[in-house]
Amino acid sequence: MAATERDASASGGETATASVVGASGFAGGELLRLLAGHPGFEVAQATSREHANRTVGSVHPNLRSLDLRFADPGDLDAVDVLFAAAPHGVAMEYIEEWRDLTDTVVDLSADFRLDSESQYDEWYDGHSAPDHLDDAVYALPELSRGDLAGADLIASGGCNATATILGLLPLHEAGLLEGAQVVVDVKVGSSEGGAGGGPASSHPERSGVVRPYAPTGHRHEAEIEQALGLSVSFTAHAVDMVRGASATCHIFPAETPSKGDLWAAFRETYGDEPFVETVAGGSGTYRYPEPKVVAGTNDAEIGFEVDPENGRVVTFAAIDNVVKGSAGQAVHAANLALGYEETAGLDQFGLHPVGSP
Amino acid sequence: MAATERDASASGGETATASVVGASGFAGGELLRLLAGHPGFEVAQATSREHANRTVGSVHPNLRSLDLRFADPGDLDAVDVLFAAAPHGVAMEYIEEWRDLTDTVVDLSADFRLDSESQYDEWYDGHSAPDHLDDAVYALPELSRGDLAGADLIASGGCNATATILGLLPLHEAGLLEGAQVVVDVKVGSSEGGAGGGPASSHPERSGVVRPYAPTGHRHEAEIEQALGLSVSFTAHAVDMVRGASATCHIFPAETPSKGDLWAAFRETYGDEPFVETVAGGSGTYRYPEPKVVAGTNDAEIGFEVDPENGRVVTFAAIDNVVKGSAGQAVHAANLALGYEETAGLDQFGLHPVGSP
Amino acid sequence: MAATERDASASGGETATASVVGASGFAGGELLRLLAGHPGFEVAQATSREHANRTVGSVHPNLRSLDLRFADPGDLDAVDVLFAAAPHGVAMEYIEEWRDLTDTVVDLSADFRLDSESQYDEWYDGHSAPDHLDDAVYALPELSRGDLAGADLIASGGCNATATILGLLPLHEAGLLEGAQVVVDVKVGSSEGGAGGGPASSHPERSGVVRPYAPTGHRHEAEIEQALGLSVSFTAHAVDMVRGASATCHIFPAETPSKGDLWAAFRETYGDEPFVETVAGGSGTYRYPEPKVVAGTNDAEIGFEVDPENGRVVTFAAIDNVVKGSAGQAVHAANLALGYEETAGLDQFGLHPVGSP
Amino acid sequence: MAATERDASASGGETATASVVGASGFAGGELLRLLAGHPGFEVAQATSREHANRTVGSVHPNLRSLDLRFADPGDLDAVDVLFAAAPHGVAMEYIEEWRDLTDTVVDLSADFRLDSESQYDEWYDGHSAPDHLDDAVYALPELSRGDLAGADLIASGGCNATATILGLLPLHEAGLLEGAQVVVDVKVGSSEGGAGGGPASSHPERSGVVRPYAPTGHRHEAEIEQALGLSVSFTAHAVDMVRGASATCHIFPAETPSKGDLWAAFRETYGDEPFVETVAGGSGTYRYPEPKVVAGTNDAEIGFEVDPENGRVVTFAAIDNVVKGSAGQAVHAANLALGYEETAGLDQFGLHPVGSP
Amino acid sequence: MTACTECGADVVLPDDLEVGEIVDCDTCGTELEVIETAPPSLDRAPELAEDWGE
């Protein structure tokens, strides 16, 4: 197949070079897909230790038309933007080296998401490069757009945290979360586990599940708390899909808002957001957010319903965990950091009908 | 295939005749399957208006070995036990006729689950045969075993209500629900919608979903409240499986119990229950309740976890909606009503591995 | 969400107006998706009788960002290109009207695929507008690219026929099909049935199937025979996916070719094709064509293997039935008819990982 | 849950002891499930090296009610029947030891399926215990019922071979395969790969596939050829289900039989078979054999269609690969070897509706 | 241009609408019935509740 030609107009004509660490993984593969279709980037290197020298298409069959082979992460060259999609702990180990090679590191792991070393002590096993924490900007643009221009260390958010924060943000901004009890019940697909799954993620064991995998104490609680100043009761379930994270938030505010109040709050927060669609009731089959609608895209669907009997607001948020929840969010943040058009390279439509992407 | 022969020892040798109204439906088909393998029942008639005179196997391919044809519901003969699995509203219309034909009606619909006419006014569109409400016994044997012996009108519980009640019962009995905030987040399969689904339940639209279908105000709240004296905040999601209901209950009790307290409470409530297994942690792939493990069986898996940070208890309940959530529960109740061995006809094992039953 | 802006450079700057008949269906929805992202088209009208006046997004949730409402097919205006994706029989009924409104009709149904009225008598229930058959060009560009420039009535191929023809074409061109016995065993997703499925396509009945749905005598045999001059033994099975058609052809040629011969034949036929990738062995997980790799794209994967023991060649072809097998093929053909760049609007990448799209 | 009590009447009252080697695997787990519900067997030991001393329920969650822990295969005691479900090569290594411990070995691997050492040289990597080949009886009772009484080394058939042989047997017995060209196109679930799958069988990679995994040269061709005296052109595809094997056979006989001829042939071969159902056309949704209908059971559905245009007969065969294709077939054969009632322990019904078991 | 009764957004109406026809709000998706045409006025259309068995 002929390589796809795209013009660079969305980025004002300039083209930056980009490399991807962890390019044989799920999030890394999505970075390659999005960058290949992005008018403002040219991929320089894509790393994999295991698959070094093999074609990118040997791992990601959707990218067979790319003329690119994996490089060893030890052979990285200087580049305009370095995207890193390695497991937790790798970025903090190599951050010095990487920042020597590039002006802009966009890290998809949890390594630079929290503000302080003490949070890493509490939620993770500490941090080995805490000096860089101050430089890092949390990527979720709906939350931190203002800080992203010119950022040189960007920490892309966690997928479950992204869905949850987007589902709560309009209530947060409207002051409805103050003192509220919040339960977050999340349903996620198998790609969240990354390419290197264990026995529990084999097809016979993982198919058809509604499996509580993080009943309590999920680490993304830390990110959510940092973003919204609020402790949430979080539980995640694995369900039978590959892509997708769906967060249902059950909120008990001091006073129950009306549907009109909520429409106003959502319009206020998301009215101008290019990647957020409010879906709250209506007619037809798709009345509330559903992850399969946004699979493959950088879009988030967010919705709500009011339960006056129980003094409850329910919000629904649906994203593709490997796009809006990681690689797409990272590219979106890089667009903002470099001053590109915000939606450059991220204008894919989802599919309908579609099964279980 | 030769018809399967089974002896009637589990029922002390006697055999009752049974007919099934609504036998071409999903719950009705399961009644036929369970009764065909039950030593204490012989199926007399199975009704369907649409498929009258056709073989049962033409609708339920798993029952091709049964030598039985559908009858019209207008041609019902007298019988020992009449099981009814028609949509809401049908049983209240025909209850007089049915009780003339049999001593024991087991109804799987919602028509006789609630205690009083006023509840039907509040949650449904009223009731046309309220005189029979007093005679009805709610079937869930873990809740009402004592009332089932000799019952002549049995109201089998709703599937989501069954899962939720089973997940909350030990806490209820241990006094942990008093004044507690309770959120119930349910995930259900497509067989809950019955055989006559609309456009939203076609395969292309219904595959791969995490679809909020009853964000608030679900009618099963009434059953749960009646059973436990407690209003719960209930939300249901359709997920990609055919069989199965999974209820995650998030409970904020006045005081947070320890895991030991909870193990004691669960042992107290379920220690002798033949169809309830407590699954709460442990090792391996299947650490908490999962609907696919119990698909095709009358078993319920119930589990829990404590979230001390948030003062929360999470319980998980998994059942097969068309067995423990309807047809199996109905047969279980009939066993108790007739004085049969409680597990007669209900001793199937689930499958492992299994995909998305 | 802000409407997506795209420039028209791929089409040399000009923009044609296009309307879609049958736009609420599966193929029609895909036409809208592809045209919305196509630099050379602007959608004028999208018809649906049932959903007239409603937003396109109320049926196709992936297209909520389009500012477009369904129109009644009776209200069609003049337009540069009219795409029709209605059921078999509709196009032959309205073809006169449509050709009065536009210079270029691209019909996705079977109504103009066969060359002669007698074929419609044999395989269908005759034809009501046979005068137009001579004008029609069969769309599959890999077969008929030369005839498409300037075509004014284009008949887009059937999805199963497309997969089969693409799997056999290199052997046909290499003379390997002469006198060969050919078995075609096809596996298809549920979107092939269109949006208006019956009971057999409800989620509970259609999930998890390997269901022979056209054991013999499939109408696409006619198209294949017309294209390749060869009668094939065709059998189709429904499998559990929404998108995708996979054709496995078992060919017994007079003389068994070597793998090298086949590589030469495939390179000859597909070396320059922008939408065909040869995938035949190799390493990794994806060694042969798989429909999920090409879901959402206009790409076809074609592969082969030799079975010297049995004197057999096996070819594999995988496409997305609603893209390469219908809407994408139609747009590809329209690009050729209008002199646009061949790949305009059709450069989407597939996804990896992806579940069951 | 209380352990299930069953009486031993089906076996004339006697109870044999049985042990299972490879009990932590998929086929081994099914042996445990079937033996636990079998009135004529009591399970003595279940081996696993990896899980030794753990409960059987820690691996097979459906068997939590069994009071049984895994033993090391080195600690096997003497027993009436030894079932072995270890990977290819293990049985030939331990066959001497095993035959010292028991009178009846039932091996589910390929190690004793073929008649002669030379076949193992051709299709496998030779054989290390060829002296035992003469003692072995191939298990498929529809083929070899007569030889199974008193057999002391039973080789249970391969799952794909079982499906294929059952689909061809009536034609074979009717003489219709003589000189016929036969293509076998098989679709299989992920449990065929066993519990220890690699990267290609992870949920994200294995979901939604139609993946050619054995395009040519599959080892089961040897079993089929041995059983029917006929070389077949065999291709297998992985599809998205866990349990199930479906074999579509395309046969070109010297003379095309009528449907009546075929019904007669199928009735002749399978009329009295307790586990084979002929499903060939008819009405409703399930017209031909489908694996999901027989999932969890020892039943095979076999059907056919005639294609007079192409001089072809198509047969369809659907089984559950881990039951009729392995564990159930093994128990069936053991029933015959021990003189038990043939269907003892194997009378489960399948499920309807059911998703993708 | 009329306000949606559910979410308050402006609904752009096709000009040939007749009383009794249904349009959906393109912001919140609610089905709206045309009550009057000049000036246009809308009300929430009676909803078909999805009926799940259970």
Next chain:
Amino acid sequence: MTACTECGADVVLPDDLEVGEIVDCDTCGTELEVIETAPPSLDRAPELAEDWGE
């Protein structure tokens, strides 16, 4: 630039390859082992057969 032993296509090799390393042909995907580097020569790498149980 060397010819693939399986499909005959040209394989562009990274320049720092060593003997024994594996590359895949970007046309047919076959895994090729580097036999010599100057001039480069390739051979089909020993394959790990996928082992399905059955």
